Amino acid sequence: MITREPEYFPPPAGLLGRMGRWAMLSCRETGRATLLLLKALVCLRHIFGRRARRETVVDMYAYGIRSLGVITIVAVFTGMVLALNTGIALRDFNQEANVGTAVMVSMLREMGPFMTGLILAACVGSAMAAQLGTMTVSEEVAALEIMSIDPVRFLVMPRLAAMAVMTPLLSFYTCIMGVMGGGVVANLLLSVSWPNYMDNALRFAKNKDLFVGMLKAVVFGILITTVACHEGFSASKGAVGVGLATRKAVIVSFLLILFFGLLITGLFYY
């Protein structure tokens, strides 16, 4: 059951008591979020149903296409900053012609999925947590359960599918925009010609970099959705509770993106 009974805890005794409670509640919440994810993955077998298909396409548009504006701006500026910083450093060794490689590899491996993940956590994850939180406190989720409609299948599964598809696509788009932004800086400020920059960028980029970047993006998309849905379903105590759930969803998503980004990089490159 997604709908939970209200919980009350007596005030903990001392610092140790508070730490113990925090640790226990964190473990419990992690377990619940993991179970939610597993259940949503099992529900993916219903993805080709008429309603689920339509909901997923609508969500893909809402999460993906409507995030393009902010992603474009952030990606171009990220590429520019990367190119400028590495270009200035490389110029000391007369190696500024290699700035394309630095930008491309950084964007593919790390910055593309990372920036996309952060933007989606802030824009989409928060909206998702707020929507599900509002539905929870206004008893809409309980109403679904009473109608024997599984909220995980009805609400979480289409969102998970949409994010798992759109995050890598957006990440790839971020990489392209970042490399383009880096190219503008390389051309205008570092005197590296466009053909030189692109040749350098493409020559040293490996398929593995692209694969790892896309894998990270898929993982980030799944994490953002799971955290947002879990926090939304955990919301209580009206508007204040929805606000707290939204805030927590964004913070936890940011931390998980950092942790899993490091973990995947370590697994493939260490």
Next chain:
Amino acid sequence: MIRFENVSKALGGRMVLDGVDFTIERGETFVIVGTSGAGKSVTLKHMVRLMTPDEGHVHVGDETVSDAAGHRLERLRERFGYLFQGGALLAWLSVLENVALPLREKTDLGESEIVRRAEDVLRRVGLERDGHKRPSEISGGMQKRAGLARAIVRQPEIVLYDEPTSGLDPVTSRTIDDLIENLRRDLGVTGVVVTHDLHSALAIGSRIAMLHGGKIVELAAPDRFIRSERPEVRAFLDSQYITRRGAWERSLSS
């Protein structure tokens, strides 16, 4: 039909239900009244296992709700319709889509039959012209009627009403009361109504139970309920200007 067997429930260290026992018969409208925080909604939520008792059992027919899970709980819940306080309509669906939702998700009916049935129940609650509107575009009373339409569209045996008339004007409250009474009379639906509104309770209730301090302090038919000597009941009746010799007694006897 629904039987509470020594049900106890504590929330936040406070005993909300303390060994509650009662039985609701098939085809009756059972009204639960009480002050705020008396445990009325908690009682209702136990019937569909949105809450689980700390002690005791809740039975529906031959099934025990309080330990049901998975498909058994799903089948049990399909016997119920539930009208939530705020209607609990999904904001991104139109009123018609909200009403059609249980049919779309839980039956194999064709689209034209689904729409026909949804329109039928919308007509029954007087919303036949508002099916295309979003919940945010209709009033609170209309949202409750739409919620009621959704609750009954699958023709459940039992309908639970959580504060069906709270926050509504007297005319709309009367309309909702009539709908509840018509469902019982025409379709034999067993109703459980949680309310503060004693006027409504006396008008639609087959029996009225009063919850106070976690216990049922009075359980009687409306005509006996207003003659109760229990101080808690008298205080509750007095607070709504209902006396033993008041308008209610006259209207009930006539």
